[in-house]
Amino acid sequence: MLPCYVSANAFHWILLMTEHMFPRILVAATASYLLVGVAAAQTLPRAQDGRPNLQGIWMAVDRAAYDLEDHPARHDMPAGRSVVDDVAIPYQPWAAEQRQTNFENRATADPLASCFLPGVPRVMALEYPFHIFQTDEHVAITFEWQQVHRLVYIDTEPPRYAGVESWMGNSRGHWEDDVLVVTVTDQNDRTWLDAAGNFHSNAIHVVERYSLRDADTIDYEATIDDPQVFTRPWTLRLTLKRQTHLDRILEYQCQAEKEEANGDFERDERTWYPAPIPPENAPFNADAGAQLPLPATPSDVPRLADGSPDISGYFMADAGGANYGLEARESDNLTPPSRGQVVDPVDGALPYQAWARAERIDRELPHRGYDDPTAHCFLAGVPRSTYVPAPFYVLQPEGYIVLLHERMSWRHIFMDGRDSLPDQIRLWQGHSVGRWDGDTLVVESRNFNGKAWLNEVGDVVTHAQTVVETFTPIAPNQVIYRATVSDPIAYTRPWTIEMPLDRSDDELLEVACLEDNGDLQHLKDVRDEYRAGQNQGDRS
Amino acid sequence: MTRTLSAQIFMSLGLTLGAGSGLAHHSFSAEFDINSPVRLEGRVSEMRWANPHAWIYLDVEDEAGNVVNWALETRSANGLIRRGFRPGDLAAGTVLIVEAYQARNGTSTASLAKAILADGRTLFEGSPEPDESQ
Numbered sequence: 001m002l003p004c005y006v007s008a009n010a011f012h013w014i015l016l017m018t019e020h021m022f023p024r025i026l027v028a029a030t031a032s033y034l035l036v037g038v039a040a041a042q043t044l045p046r047a048q049d050g051r052p053n054l055q056g057i058w059m060a061v062d063r064a065a066y067d068l069e070d071h072p073a074r075h076d077m078p079a080g081r082s083v084v085d086d087v088a089i090p091y092q093p094w095a096a097e098q099r100q101t102n103f104e105n106r107a108t109a110d111p112l113a114s115c116f117l118p119g120v121p122r123v124m125a126l127e128y129p130f131h132i133f134q135t136d137e138h139v140a141i142t143f144e145w146q147q148v149h150r151l152v153y154i155d156t157e158p159p160r161y162a163g164v165e166s167w168m169g170n171s172r173g174h175w176e177d178d179v180l181v182v183t184v185t186d187q188n189d190r191t192w193l194d195a196a197g198n199f200h201s202n203a204i205h206v207v208e209r210y211s212l213r214d215a216d217t218i219d220y221e222a223t224i225d226d227p228q229v230f231t232r233p234w235t236l237r238l239t240l241k242r243q244t245h246l247d248r249i250l251e252y253q254c255q256a257e258k259e260e261a262n263g264d265f266e267r268d269e270r271t272w273y274p275a276p277i278p279p280e281n282a283p284f285n286a287d288a289g290a291q292l293p294l295p296a297t298p299s300d301v302p303r304l305a306d307g308s309p310d311i312s313g314y315f316m317a318d319a320g321g322a323n324y325g326l327e328a329r330e331s332d333n334l335t336p337p338s339r340g341q342v343v344d345p346v347d348g349a350l351p352y353q354a355w356a357r358a359e360r361i362d363r364e365l366p367h368r369g370y371d372d373p374t375a376h377c378f379l380a381g382v383p384r385s386t387y388v389p390a391p392f393y394v395l396q397p398e399g400y401i402v403l404l405h406e407r408m409s410w411r412h413i414f415m416d417g418r419d420s421l422p423d424q425i426r427l428w429q430g431h432s433v434g435r436w437d438g439d440t441l442v443v444e445s446r447n448f449n450g451k452a453w454l455n456e457v458g459d460v461v462t463h464a465q466t467v468v469e470t471f472t473p474i475a476p477n478q479v480i481y482r483a484t485v486s487d488p489i490a491y492t493r494p495w496t497i498e499m500p501l502d503r504s505d506d507e508l509l510e511v512a513c514l515e516d517n518g519d520l521q522h523l524k525d526v527r528d529e530y531r532a533g534q535n536q537g538d539r540s
Numbered sequence: 541m542t543r544t545l546s547a548q549i550f551m552s553l554g555l556t557l558g559a560g561s562g563l564a565h566h567s568f569s570a571e572f573d574i575n576s577p578v579r580l581e582g583r584v585s586e587m588r589w590a591n592p593h594a595w596i597y598l599d600v601e602d603e604a605g606n607v608v609n610w611a612l613e614t615r616s617a618n619g620l621i622r623r624g625f626r627p628g629d630l631a632a633g634t635v636l637i638v639e640a641y642q643a644r645n646g647t648s649t650a651s652l653a654k655a656i657l658a659d660g661r662t663l664f665e666g667s668p669e670p671d672e673s674q
Contacts (some may be wrong), residue, residue: 164621294669334568334641334651366644369570377565388565390592390618404620407565407592456567509591509618513565516590518611522571 006456020280044212047134047398050101052178052212055134055244056395056446060220064125067196068236076107077195083125083236088536089198090199090231102197115146115254116515118168118410120184120206121192121222123148125238129249131412135312139173139180140395140402143317144249147379147409147429148203151393152182153510159185159507165202167191190515193224201228248412251427255514255540256378256451260396261458264524265376270359271450273426276490281353282492288351289494290344295480297439301473304396309439309473312396314506317481319387319499324453326350326497335364335457341387341497343482356460356490363458370523372453377513379409379428381452382445382467383483401434401441407511411442421447424462428452441471462489477503572613572651576642580610584634589627595653598636612634612640612652625658636663637649 008012034536045053069088082088091099102109112118118126128145139152152173153159159170162185169187173180184206192199209221218240225233259265269275277284302310321338328340328348341538342348352360352423362368374380380388385405395402401413413434426449434443450463472480479501486494582600598613617627635658640650655663 056620161621163626165627166618330568333574334572364567364569366567366570369567372566504624509621511591511616511618513592516588518590518593518595518613519566522643522645522647522649523566526570529645 024507043215045215047136048322049136050132051175052180052209053134054132054139054180054212054218057129057131057246057249058218059127059129059243060125060238061241062125062238064194064236064238065122065127066194068125068194068198069196071196083238084143085235085237086170086452090234090474092229092231095199095229099197099199102192102199104197106195106197108198111191112195112254114514115258117148117191117346117510117512118145119151119167119187120169120171120192121208121224121238122191122193123150124220124222124240128252129243129246129251133395133400133530135395135397138395139182140397140404142249142402142404142410142412144252145253147251149404149408149410151404153507159506159510162186164509167512167515168510169206178211180208180275182210183210186207199229200224200226203228206502215507216244236306247418248414250425251379251429253378253422253428255376256373256428258406259376265378266371268371268450270355271449271460271489273424273450275450275462275464277464277489278353278355279490280355284486284488285493286486286488288492289484289486290292290346292344292482292496294438294440294470295474297473298475301476309441309442310396311401311471311473311479311503312394313503314391314393314508315479315501315503316391317499319389322387322497322499323384323389325455325457326459326478329457334430339497343498344484344496345493350459351492352460353490353492355367360460363453363460367527368458369456370520370527372456372458373451374407374453375520377517379452380405380407381428381448381454381461382411382430382432383431383469383497384452384454385409385411386469386481386483386501387420390511391506391508401443404508406508407513423447428448430467437470439473443467443469443471445469460490461485462487464489471485471501474500479503568651571643572641573644574641576644577639577653578640578642578650580640581635581637582610582634584630584632585609586632587627587630589620591616591618594620596630596636596638596655598638602650608648610640611647611649612638612655613650614652630663634658 022324032356033358035122047053062081062083066077066080068084070082071080123143126145130143133140138153141150147239150168150171152171154173165186165188168189169184171182171184173182187204189202204226207223211219213219220238221235224233228343304310321336321342322341324336325338326341327350329338331337340348342350345351369375373397388407390406393404399416401415403411411429411432413432415434427447428449430445431447432443432445434441446466448463448465454461465485470482474480482496482498484494484496580598580600582598584596585599586597593613593616594615596614598610598612599607599609601607637656638652639654640652641651649674657663
């Protein structure tokens with residue numbers, strides 16, 4: 001080691017001598033360095049509006065997800081250097097004690113141990129990739145972790161729902177030259193800043209700065225001001241690297257994985273991948289589906305520069321109770337009615353295989369309510385995500401259609417004609433490829449995991465489903481939505497549902513379902529009591 | 541200006557809690573029993589503004605004089621917020637008479653169907669839309 005040390009010192013000495021003796025050389029070198037910097041700025045990927053183009057898949061390379069400050073290796077985290085300016089977070093004395101308590105209890109007290117929403121800036125530091133999408137009016141960030149998303153409104157008025165606290169807060173952005181600046185307000189006090197117990201109050205105010213250093217690097221800063229917890233504002237800095245080896249992010253449903261592992265959410269051998277087609281099934285007639293003519297799109301619907309319809313914005317399905325049955329039904333017990341959404345077959349009845357019809361009827365019994373994945377706050381799947389009674393936001397960034405669902409989840413629809421995923425990769429929301437057929441967006445989805453239900457009464461779908469959805473604008477603020485489901489395990493032929501989607505001037509709120517789920521234990525009690533009765537019956 | 545139970549909010553906005561509210565992320569008929577209707581009178585101890593369902597907690601005195609805290613499930617916080625309500629609008633201490641359906645597991649939990657204020661107005665009254673936002 002010693003020779004290296006001497007050598008390094010000697011080199012430093014030579015540099016100093018050089019600077020003293022040949023200042024012009026240094027000036028020239030500095031000038032060339034600056035030129036390189038200018039060149040880098042000129043070669044940054046840029047969007048059509050000239051802004052730096054942040055779109056792509058990114059992940060933090062720092063170990064800030066574990067502990068924002070300098071820390072040694074621990075049994076549950078690797079060592080890492082501080083990402084905080086001035087190294088340490090400037091806690092008030094009481095808060096420093098609280099942080100220590102949090103640290104000692106982190107195995108259970110960390111909100112992420114419960115799969116809760118991470119808040120900002122913690123979500124940016126997680127060791128899961130995220131996808132940034134960029135349009136003139138929005139920047140959306142979708143995260144692999146628990147299907148979280150953020151929607152940043154650019155150059156707009158203050159948040160419509162300012163003052164309404166949420167886990168991820170309200171994000172408003174603007175560009176300062178080449179830097180995207182995002183202000184995050186209205187976060188609640190239930191998130192942490194890392195896995196080591198660093199925390200904040202609901203007075204937290206975050207200003208993020210996203211600066212493209214080069215095509216594959218974002219210098220990310222978050223300045224945190226929280227006078228209830230800290231003695232002064234402070235800044236953390238992360239390096240976000242483009243994940244050039246990834247062409248998409250996948251899903252990590254933290255809570256679902258946990259409940260499947262511990263038995264709280266049980267496998268269904270008839271619907272989950274790779275369930276086979278039951279031998280007793282009637283043949284599946286793939287050609288029986290009707291070729292329904294598409295509605296006409298008037299010329300005055302909003303359009304993008306390339307002429308395709310502009311279907312971006314806030315939407316709510318006029319679903320007519322699809323979440324309570326896709327076949328028409330009256331209000332029953334405490335379940336609301338459904339007007340029926342099935343347009344093919346024309347009789348409005350789903351063309352079930354016998355086993356699946358029996359399963360559908362069984363699922364409506366009280367002891368099966370626990371089995372509905374959405375009762376656990378898991379993802380709704382396709383097409384249910386469209387008609388769960390919650391709004392969604394559509395974005396049309398280059399190469400994609402992105403759906404952000406208020407019930408925290410997202411769908412990426414690839415518009416670049418890419419191949420499907422390998423068969424064994426199975427997703428709650430499936431893999432979706434889209435194209436424009438005239439003025440209709442056509443989306444084909446497959447690679448489902450078969451875990452979703454189609455609604456609360458338990459209309460059945462399995463991993464074998466392929467879904468063809470069409471989104472046809474019929475008025476400036478209305479789209480006719482259809483979904484044709486082909487599932488040879490549960491059905492005898494394809495079937496199609498239809499409903500209008502209404503666009504309005506509104507903003508997404510946040511559904512932090514898992515974080516406040518007061519129902520699941522009740523449903524489990526009903527299920528467990530039923531099973532106990534069954535066991536009693538078996539023994540008697 | 542206090543917004544707590546202001547006449548403006550509760551008279552201008554048409555809302556109903558409705559049996560089974562139709563807003564669910566889970567089956568109401570699986571969790572609650574329409575054959576177990578309850579009518580309760582008590583004071584609000586807290587309203588929890590949660591999604592997909594908010595909860596009103598009501599202190600109710602039983603026949604033996606014991607105070608039981610009932611959890612009453614209602615619409616989503618987001619649905620109420622979009623109609624102009626805000627956390628804090630339903631103050632602790634507010635007297636309510638409620639009609640609800642008790643949970644099948646027999647706990648002091650119920651699906652809220654109707655809530656009447658001391659002056660006779662109905663909390664969140666109106667016609668439900670077939671699909672509201674939550």
